[in-house]
Amino acid sequence: MDSINIKKLAEALNLSTSTISRAFRDNSDINAATKTLILEKAKELNYQPNHYASNLREQKSKTIAVIVPELANNYFSQAIHGIERVARENGYHILIYVTDDDYSKEVNFINHLHNGRADGIIMSVSGEANDHNYLNKFGANRLPLVFFDRVYEDIETPRIITNDYKSSFLATEHLIEQGCKRISYLVVNKSLSIGKTRMQGYIDALAKHNLPFEEQLIVDCSNSYEENSVIIKNALTQLKPDGFFASVERLAFATYYACYNLNISIPEDLKIISFSSLEIAPLLNPSLTTITQPATEIGTEAAKMLFKILDANGLKNLPSEVVLESKIIMRNSTSNSPEKP
């Protein structure tokens, strides 16, 4: 491996390594002429300062890590896209870690990242049912951390979230206004904060409209497509709901399949509204009424927040929470007079 380094470049130009180094930083004084000379030669020889050496020297990595539960989900892809853009604009790179909703992977990732590999972490969490204390053991050495969407309530760190309670309330109210009397709430894990918050909106909307709340109408689903299929079919046949409020888009899709299967027609027999970032929700059969979160913007804001923390460098009068607005977009899956769009 005869790759180029600062020393060789220095020799080639008959200069010292420090001068070369200076040519690549903005702060140091250096003769403009020598600087251009160096940069030219560097380009010619394809030299770039070694990232790891710089990092070691400067004790920072210009890298942020992004941890998400899954990737095959429009919401997270869009969020990452937002993060990537902001990161790049700031000269940062992003590392991606997928937990597959596995708490132990999350813990592993976080632990490993504390070896200097990243300057900060943006995470949507996976282990709400578990112990979050692993995040505290780093003490003051914990990397700057920003939560988005799925958060640990008991961990003190900035978070970017959406107004889930209000959206859920309005979503449920929308179903009620469309005539639903027996609305079921589909959730992946109702003990998770996000599932809980959304459920509370649902419960309160029922109460406001004097509809009884039945425990059994809370349908707790899993992460497995097959299991959900069974669970949802059972819910449909046994509970006989006339409305579904899905807390996650995946559950709406599973419901569509189940309804096709059971010959239940949406929206005549069952109306459904779902949290979803799917851009082609209008193309579904029937088009799906969604609560759409500003996914890209959430990513953007999360990244901006992280950079604020990194810039602040200890000063801690930062906003601890940013709440963005989701939008309810009404379509045929909750319509009373569905027509082809």
Place this chain on the structure above:
Amino acid sequence: MDSINIKKLAEALNLSTSTISRAFRDNSDINAATKTLILEKAKELNYQPNHYASNLREQKSKTIAVIVPELANNYFSQAIHGIERVARENGYHILIYVTDDDYSKEVNFINHLHNGRADGIIMSVSGEANDHNYLNKFGANRLPLVFFDRVYEDIETPRIITNDYKSSFLATEHLIEQGCKRISYLVVNKSLSIGKTRMQGYIDALAKHNLPFEEQLIVDCSNSYEENSVIIKNALTQLKPDGFFASVERLAFATYYACYNLNISIPEDLKIISFSSLEIAPLLNPSLTTITQPATEIGTEAAKMLFKILDANGLKNLPSEVVLESKIIMRNSTSNSPEKP
């Protein structure tokens, strides 16, 4: 910053840094007892070897970079998911770069990556219309590189692709068999290899079935949703095709919207088949007939290929091309007797 390092850990245990270091590698000889002692203390003090120092020392980063044109696309999300899994299993991390189909960004990313930040690159290219020579200037120092899906034909490096020609041929034939006489081919950039290959399949299938090939039936679209909307509407009204073969899923979606708008009914008036990795294609209205690429598997194979190269360490009798099979899944958008599924 009083973070822990190997020296402090050594002091805390009254050992030398070398011994500590040994405890963390698998190869070196070390007393089992001291090793467990060290690992325990390390855990207690939350010590991990600094990644950048190790990298500097070992001249490798245990990191691979993934460059994709876009992220808000099921295909690439799934591919990245596959890559991430394999990388993690090999103890590697992945950096993500999104070019937004901008050639200059791609060049920038590649250049920057050659500073030691990554050990290898997996890329789906963005700049086919441009000069690919920038990849050659690194000479023997070029990082190991694997292309997937979108490749530069003139760059010699392993690639993971799908049998696009055959799929396209079969897709077109399928439309013909369903009774289409006037099939239009929707492409984003017909000069790109992927657009070209798919087009050739289309052309040859027409020929086989004695259908005339008309230049104007090749509809060249853009990356802008608005522009495509206009282009496709024009194509529908002016060319009056009875079949669409979309080389990219985005164009199929745009067609759906256009047809809703123009009151053209799919599949009665227009049949459509598209390359797409959308998992909920069955839920569209009507359900979309797709050529589905094994996206996750492509990612997996690309990553495996890269690791093979990294392991081979120069030995170059590696397969230069892996071709995976796409599947055509027939649904209602190309059906002659559509019924609700």
Place this chain on the structure above:
DNA sequence: TTGTACGCGTTATCAC
């Protein structure tokens, strides 16, 4: 404005 010299945290080599 430029050069010298040291150290960032780690690991490989060579002693012991």
Place this chain on the structure above:
DNA sequence: GTGATAACGCGTACAA
């Protein structure tokens, strides 16, 4: 089996 030491490539005091 363990310790001392040099080197990885770079950036910055400090000296010139």
